Amino acid sequence: MWKYIAKRLAMVSVVIAGVTLVAFSAMYLAPGDPAEVIALARYGDDLSASQIETLSDAEGLDAPVHMQYLIWMGHLLRLDFGKSLVTSEDVLTEILQKLPATAELAIVSLLVSLLIALPTGVLGALRKNTLLDSGCMFVSLVGVSVPNFWLGLLLIWLFALTLHLFPSFGYGGLEHFVLPALTLGSSMAAVTARLTRASLLEVLGQDYILAARARGFDERTVLFRHALKNALLPVITFAGMQFGYLLGGAVIVESIFSWPGIGKLLVDSIFARDFSMVQGCVLFIAVLFSLSSLVVDILYAVLDPRIRYDRSD
Amino acid sequence: MSSPLLSIEYLNVTFKTSKGPLKANEGISLEIREGETLGLIGETGCGKTTLGKAILRLLSGNAKIEGKIVYRDTDLLSLPEKKMRLFRGKEIGIMFQNPSACLNPVLSTGRQIAEIYRYHEGVGKKEAEEKAGEMLELVGINSLRGHDYPHQFSGGMLQRVMVAIGLALRPGLLIADEPTKGLDTDTKVQIAELIDGLIRRENASMLLITHDLELAGSFVDRIAVMYAGEIVEVGKAAEVISNPKHPYTLDLLHSLPGKGFRTVSGQAPGLLSLPQGCRYHPRCSFRLEVCSQVHPALRGFCDEHLTRCFLSEMGRRKETAPRSSLTEQSAPSYVEEEA
Amino acid sequence: TDKETEGTAEGAESGEGSQDLVVGVGTDVNSWYLDMFASGDARFVWAQVYETLVRLDSDLNVIPGLAESWESSDDGKTWIFHLRENVTFHDGTPFNADSVVFSYSNQSYVRQAVLRPVQSVEALDDHTVQFVLAKPMPLPFYLTHVAWPVMGPSCLDAEGNFVKPVGTGPFEFESQAKDQEIVLTKNEAYWGEKPLLDKVTFKVIPEAATRVIALETGEVDMIIKVPEYDVARLEAEEGIRIHRKLTTFTDFLQFNCEKSPFDDTRVRQSVAYTIDTETLVNEVLEGIGEPAGGRAYSPVMMYSDPDLETYTPDLDKAKALLEEAGWKDADGDGIAEKDGEPLHVTLVVSKGVWAARHNPMAQVVQGALKEIGMDVEIQVLDDGAISKLESAGDFDMILRSGYFVWGPYPRHFFVHHSGNPYSHYNNETYDQLVDEADMTLDSQEQEELYHSLQVFVIDEVPAFYLVHEEKIVATGPAVNGYVISSEDPWLNLSGVYLERT
Amino acid sequence: MKLLKVEDLKKYYYSGLFKKEVHKAVDGVSFELERGETLGLVGKSGCGKSTLGRTVLRLLEPTSGRVLFEGQDISGFKGSALKNLGIRMQIIFQNSESCLNPRMKVYEAIAEPLRLHRLCERDEEKGRVQELIEAVSLSEELLFRYPRELSGGQLQRIAIARVLGMKPEFIVADEPTSMLDPLVQAQILSLLKSLQENYGISFLFISHDMEVVKWMSDEIAVMEEGKIIDFR
């Protein structure tokens, strides 16, 4: 296992190289002359051709793409993430500033989603084909159909404007987490809940659950000590993926709730063709993503002893 | 003898299948007395396991149970599920027939035993693990292997883990479904003695489902023989073994390896297409006219020895009969045609 | 009015409520230095910290700023600014000619972009600066732009790295939390009318809907860029006040006049006759803004021709013009054809900040043009994609807003000047008119030229101007004394004070 | 040539998530088997019999040692050679109760090897499956049930029928009758025996029932702690 973990950690660099390479080339393939778009972001609409040229020279944007990438990589190896092409801000500083907000929101949202999803899914499975189950299903299906931007605004309207319970925007104390985490969590919860239910139903039909019941355990023990661990595999997979998604893709929620996160930074940078910033963000997301998928893989082996990664048989 | 601990009356178990209802148990009436071991033998697929599971109401969702199962004055079938739980494990324990499916693959075996103590006796984790270790040692498995998961165990070891689990709580009634299958002779004897010893010491009762007639002969007080969903013979163990009254029992005893693997031609009927009359009559070498028309009832032969056979009713029983033996049996038809 | 403000100001001071104003803005300040454009809402913050040499009052009249007066040579190529004395920057360093030279040095991006004709900036003495230009140009108008203010040289350290904003404005920079908030405090030593507020916090709230709710919940006192569709609702709310003012921004439909079908003036005119700008304002923009009907200049701007004959919708005329140009719906499918080619055009809309306005506008335009048999395909694109289409000339129409509009000065006509790579219009007469107007010093003459330019745009339609935009600011119950102004930044906080209950 | 030759076969199990534990389940086993012969394998529970059986078939990769089938080392087999081996060497698993795909009906389970190796025409399939299920003394009505609707003994016999359908040359029979009553056991064993007589099938016959092993086998190997300690 240690060997496997070491191998996987080494693979992180491959993923980084892959993601950044793809992102870099894709940025070039995206329409528009990068120098021009960057100049637009830097100087506004009043542009002169010479300005674009100077900028292109100064930032080395006229070099061939692969060279640019290699140069960037070279800097990276010296742990130099570069400066934003648009704002000249230090990329690393900027990302490290935003990352905590993103990570915190991701963790809280994931917790919220699991807190909603697991009980719902479990209840649905235990009370299969009852009114309660149908109720849980109804809520889940509606939950998954409601887009984040809609739900987010509705929550703000309800909890911030009407009930004055939570702030409507901003990053700060715990109360600031409630609405964005609820928005993100509830839409993810729907899928997780349904997955939990399906997976648990499958497990509950197994003979070893029958055997556990035969030992006189109450439902709770059967569920928590015997069934849940087996049923958790797809749930963990999904949660892991969502964590990754939350790290990089919660743009809409970040912008609705004015959350100073990395998602919006990334998207803004993409539109401004801010290569160094995009690369920085992508790199960090890739690292976190790889780690979360490694954690999930380790959890597999912990959950199910039959799963082994160093396959000697 | 003492009063009945468990009495089963007119038990019917019907499985709903895609091809219609399947009566896996039909009109079963049995008693297990306090301190008694009842052996249940019979052809595979005749409904023994079903009966055992029915007692604990552990049958799958497509089963319908009718009748009465009374355990110490409680009708188990009319209990709500919540109350039923109180009878499982502590009062009535069960060892399942298929250990490889009945152990949770993601929990270590030791933990699965320890869990029982923690739940039922409320002991701490440490103590429960110790007790689990003891239990494993009792069934001849090194307690260190308690950390291992079921897939790391051999078939016989899993079987023994099932035994350990079944015995863990010293239940008042133990339903043991082939507890010694897949064990080598020494281990088998050791396990059988272990179970028997515990049962006797606690003055508990046991329903022992087995195919091992020798085992049944030496450890069991009474024997019930099942065929195609019904009880065809019940009686004292020694009586049934030495003096079987039902032709099926007789055939069964004759087929024992020690006696040269004699078989009966034909096969047990599918439970969906039972023959009219006596269910054994197509294979029976004592077949009478009536056998194919009227379904015999289970009747007292002499006291405590019941059988479901017209022959015994009439007291006309030949001592020996020609029996198809191995040499006479033809190879299955498909073998003849070359592929 | 002076008296009034004084009275209320006193009232404000005696009130126990704090004077900490919270303003909701859409974007953060990404740059505090003049090597970059203060994009997005950064200008609103800059305007509190930095000041320009020349200023505009709320009705776009040019008034002295850091320069008390200015004069130009007869040929209009040399401008001399006399600077205000006894002004200090926030860090205590004195404001003088050197700081102006510093701010308009070659380093500043504005010298490379807009002020390219400027050849040199020199300090004649401590409080006099001379700008020498390559060609005549009404420099004071340019210098009103808030994104090109005067900064103290001490904002740089010895190595030339930017350290912190140093301005002369009524508020000084205190702190900034990236994409969260910017805090400014009162500049006690401000040379002009002292601010009544002690502290101004700008909260960054990108989503307009959230901004509005934040105002309603009282989390902020004031928000800018209120969406048109929220105005009626907010107005109805107690305590919330809506401030609207017509600005220099005008939405327009720019044609690609270099390729068919819009290389034909008649087709462009036909579009102009089809689109009812009044409906646009009333139905899409909730009646906020003024229908332009093709008028290039917002009425608030200098030389805007009040007697200009604008377009009124006339479908018959539009169809006739189209037919004249050879486009006729022969096969009855509702789309006109010429030489068998159906009249199919693209309309590009930016996905950027204006999208919320422009998307429905584009769809209305699309719906209207369908009436005359023009099949419009809308493309919502990001700026990169648009710039690609533009440089390739691969589009037919673009919906734009306030392009190149700074201050009251009609510099905007450069939009259709063939020297501008984005113009896609090539007309010598027009170019001549624009150049002449920009270089003429005589204001009478200028006015005539600009008027004829407006007529030219109406006749030739290089672009069809749709709506003169009204900017909207909403304030909460506590805010008093706010007056919205016509031009960037319309967030003048002088005279604003709070009265919290 | 011997049909099967096993040379110094070893199979170690490695377990543990973070620390390695080694379990020497089969530790240097050698034996030979003639065509049409049966080698009985007995030994205490947990001594490595099943592991040996599965390793011989290369269902478990051996830690070391060789298995020669008709003189060929099967460890190098790939692709169609390996597939072919599937028809020739088969195994009846000990835990037959969990060896059937829970989502496949009995019919499919029995027909699967036939289809897979094209052992019969499509239209004969039904007949073959019926023959097979009757051969193991089961009624046809089971064919359209799922495994969990069957009793232990029924499952075990279906596992047998599945293997017999392929008519392999060598079968590892890992306690094939452990869940059968004596009557049926006798039927099945005699079936196996008659098949052996007719087709020269070789068996590695694992069982605990000495009577059965003696009856079935030409030679008996006794295993202890992963090694064969005695041939009888």
Add this chain to the structure above:
Amino acid sequence: MTDLIERTVRTEKAYLAEKRLSFGEFRKNRLAVSGILLITVLCVLALFAPNLAPHDPLAQRLDSRLLSPSLEYPFGTDELGRCIFSRVIYGTRISLGIGLLVVAVTSIAGTSLGLLSGYRGGMLDEAIMRGVDIVMAFPNIILALVIAGLMGPGFSSVVLALVFTQWPAYARLVRGQVLSLRKRAFVEAARALRPSSFYIMRKHILPNCMDPVIVLGTLEIAHVIIFASALSFLGLGIQPPVPEWGSMLKAGIPYLFTAPHLTFFPGLMIIFTVFAFNFAGDGLRERLGQPADQEVLAR
């Protein structure tokens, strides 16, 4: 004990158990049937949109904007006075089309890759899973931009972009299942028959790991429909004014509080679709060769 008449004594409990069972059965079928019915309704809407829609979905009536539902406009009118009812009906074509196509392609592709990765293991697994990591960590927007730039806006580019970004979820989910399934006894038994690994994956592993895929797929439809509209803002998706539920929802956001019907009806359609596919999916799951007695106990 002399006369044992074969009679059954029905306990109350058994009676109840029977009743419950048949209710469950009925409900199960009802779900599947209603799922299929709902899907049929959606398909009918899509196919016969021109016949069913009372108005031209693109026709603007600026003098009747934001009307509440009425007889003439059953779902009211939108911000440009278009009939929401007609737009919603026409929207079925695109939204359902995108949703179905993307979910079908991604679930098939993702599942196949996940199967391969989990079953084969080793380098292949490593390669596929790191590919998954790369795709998932790679910002979708860049991809959308590139595709928009290269292919121009339209149905196929949306589908392409969505397919590319959505498959990894299935792959990872399936792989997790496969990892534990491949060690199950029945898989080993099947392997003893020496079929190709493709066969084992298809016949033995796939049917046993479809549950989460079906769950995910039927729910993803909603995400796909919404996500497709997000892309339209990058010039990739379906461009205005083509009716499409996600974009309608988004366009209605400004009027969330003043004219909620703008968002309500397209939202309702998405919910409706999700319900339809979920019911059908649940039915499919029950059908997928799962033994009849999934029910845990006969109570």
